[in-house]
Structure formats: structure tokens, C-alpha cells
């Protein structure tokens with residue numbers, strides 16, 4: 001399959017891209033400054049331009065753009081909207097625009113996160129983004145045409161990110177990276193659609 005991975009140079013991408021290539025797939029890496037093709041999930045015109053540059057792919061995997069931490073007592077709706085721009089609206093746009101550019105039967109695999117399901121301090125925006133992605137995928141899967149599929153992988157903190165995030169999220173049990181990579185591969189190669197895959201370790 002010909003696959004675009006948005007964020008393929010990041011922590012998950014660095015492990016997922018070689019796994020997909022080792023299974024014989026042709027993988028194109030996209031990022032704002034990294035990768036083979038440039039795209040910014042916060043900018044819908046760049047998403048359209050990416051699909052024009054790399055048309056008719058068989059799969060799109062998005063592993064890019066974190067939600068920012070926030071403080072509920074000073075949070076504003078403007079800040080919430082800005083936080084949702086890349087990770088929620090950008091990933092939604094990958095599917096909304098992608099349905100007109102990708103090959104018949106193409107799959108979209110998005111990434112959310114555990115805060116959709118688990119309360120934690122300073123992640124009101126992160127939780128809202130991930131919860132919205134879960135709901136988006138359920139309904140989008142019903143209406144996508146031409147045999148296309150859409151799923152979302154919801155990771156907890158990943159084993160490879162404990163050094164980066166472990167202090168922010170003490171006591172959170174990490175998911176092993178190889179387990180997470182298997183979920184993305186299954187989304188690309190399997191038949192599932194409308195699934196929220198909770199990779200919570």
C-alpha cells in the first residue's frame with residue numbers, strides 16, 4: 001500500500017514507519033518541517049496541497065500534534081479553540097479533505113489519547129480534543145464512501161516517552177511501543193472501521 005504518515009518523524013512515527021516499510025508498504029512521511037512532504041495540521045490549505053502532491057494513497061496515518069496543557073481556572077474558550085486547531089480540527093480535515101483525494105477503500109487512522117477517558121489535572125483541552133476525535137470517528141465511519149475506513153488509536157503515555165512525560169503524569173502505567181505499533185498496523189491492514197482503539201497498557 002501507499003501510505004502517508006503525518007508526523008512520521010516523531011516518537012511514534014520513528015517506530016511505526018520502519019514497521020510499515022518492513023511489511024512492504026511504500027511510506028511517505030509528512031510533517032511541518034520534517035519528512036518528504038510538508039503539511040501543517042493547523043492549516044487546512046496545506047492539507048489540501050499535501051493531497052494534491054501525493055494523490056490516491058491507500059492509507060493515511062496521523063501521529064502528529066499534541067494537545068497543550070492548560071489551567072482550568074484561567075482557561076478561555078479562545079485558548080481551547082486554539083488548542084483544538086491542529087490535533088482535532090487538523091485530523092478531522094485529513095479525513096474530510098482526504099475522502100475526495102484518496103484511493104477507493106483507503107483507510108484513515110487518527111491519534112487521540114487517554115485523557116478522553118481519564119480525568120487528569122491540566123488536560124481539559126487535551127481531553128476535549130480526544131473525546132471529540134472519538135465521536136468524530138464513530139459517525140464519519142458510517143458515511144465515508146467508496147469503501148473507505150476510519151479509526152482512532154487512543155494511547156496512554158508510551159514507554160518511549162516516560163523520560164519526557166513521566167514527571168507530568170506520575171503513576172501513569174505506560175503502553176509498550178511495540179504493542180502500540182501493532183494497533184496502527186492492524187488499522188491499516190485490517191477491515192475495521194469506526195473503532196476507538198484504547199491502548200492503555
Ligand SMILES: NC(=O)c1ccc[n+]([C@@H]2O[C@H](COP(=O)([O-])OP(=O)(O)OC[C@H]3O[C@@H](n4cnc5c(N)ncnc54)[C@H](OP(=O)(O)O)[C@@H]3O)[C@@H](O)[C@H]2O)c1
Pocket residue numbers: 006007008009010011012013030031032033034035039040041042063064065066067086087111112113114154155156157158161165
Ligand atoms: N508520546 C506519548 O506518550 C503519547 C501519548 C498519548 C498520545 N500521544 C499522541 O500521539 C501523537 C504523536 O505523539 P509523538 O509523541 O510521537 O509526537 P512527537 O514526538 O512530538 O512527534 C510529532 C510529529 O508530528 C509532527 N507534527 C507536529 N505538529 C504538527 C502539525 N501541526 N502538522 C503536521 N505535523 C506535525 C512533527 O514533525 P514537524 O515538527 O516537522 O512538524 C513530528 O514528526 C500526538 O497526537 C500525541 O498527543 C502521544
